[in-house]
Amino acid sequence: MIKTEKATKKFGSFTALNELSCTIPDGCIYGLVGSNGAGKSTFLRLVTGIYKPESGKITIDDKPVYENPEVKKRFVFVPDELYFLPQASMQRMARLYEHTYASFNIERFQNLTKTFGLDPKVNLNGFSKGMKRQAATILALSTMPDYIFFDETFDGLDPVMRNLVKNVIYSDVCERKATAVITSHSLRELEDTCDQLALLHKGGIIFESDIENLKTSLFKVQVAFDKEYDKELFKGIDVMNFVKKGSVANLIVRGNREKTITLLQQMNPIVLDVLPLTLEEVFIYEMDALGYAFKDMII
DSSP: OEEEEEEEEEETTEEEEEEEEEEEOTTOEEEEEOOTTSSHHHHHHHHTTSSOOSEEEEEETTEEOTTOHHHHTTEEEEOSSOOOOTTOBHHHHHHHHHHHOTTOOHHHHHHHHHHHTOOTTSBGGGSOHHHHHHHHHHHHHTTOOSEEEEESTTTTOOHHHHHHHHHHHHHHHHHHOOEEEEEESOHHHHTTTOSEEEEEETTEEEEEEEHHHHHHHEEEEEEEOSSOOOGGGGTTSEEEEEEEETTEEEEEEESOHHHHHHHHHTTOOSEEEEEOOOHHHHHHHHHHHTTOOGGGTOO
């Protein structure tokens, strides 16, 4: 389990993270979404012990991370800005990883290079941005880590490779019970991948939720009546958003779906449809309820 308690990180007079607290359970894919400059990369560098917080506490399985080799050998970090040895091939990088990580699995490395269709003997300088991202992912996952940290994992990947990377990460989490922490500025990239999502804004997590609970607790209702009405008609229903055009109203409702439908049916509507929300829509309405402008936080 990864636990961050009131962690603060400053760069001069700029506060990148301000008393950030979160708990990431084992065996899940945890997504951290936010706009550029929200503090996502700083968060990962704190959790992986690259940075030391000015205050607060960061632990993995109740052990401090900073300057702790025993903890660090259990995780791997793929940063946004990739680095490879000068003139190195994937094969040469694999030898470096093999000497660094006792858990490095050369057989898995070979299998993943075949799966991704990359030549491990080719100089990495000749790789495209997306191919370098794939190479870094292959090397990281070949270490067989307990914890995997990815910063902007899908940057530069085409849709096919993006899905392949997602599937490989998902396989690690399901089969080996690993924990993956993924950051992105795009909610759509994480929607079908993560078990939990958190929204980071101006150095703090302002919203965090399990995706399934998040999706099922909010839904959209389209309803119409053959009489004049307004939002007051729906007392007893937790309506987060109400928009009416003519006789048709669109409601964003929080609560039990079946109970809400029963209450609405008792009002004898002439139209009643219950529609699913996308995860982005869910975040928009949740943020609006908290008084934040979601569109200003993330792309």
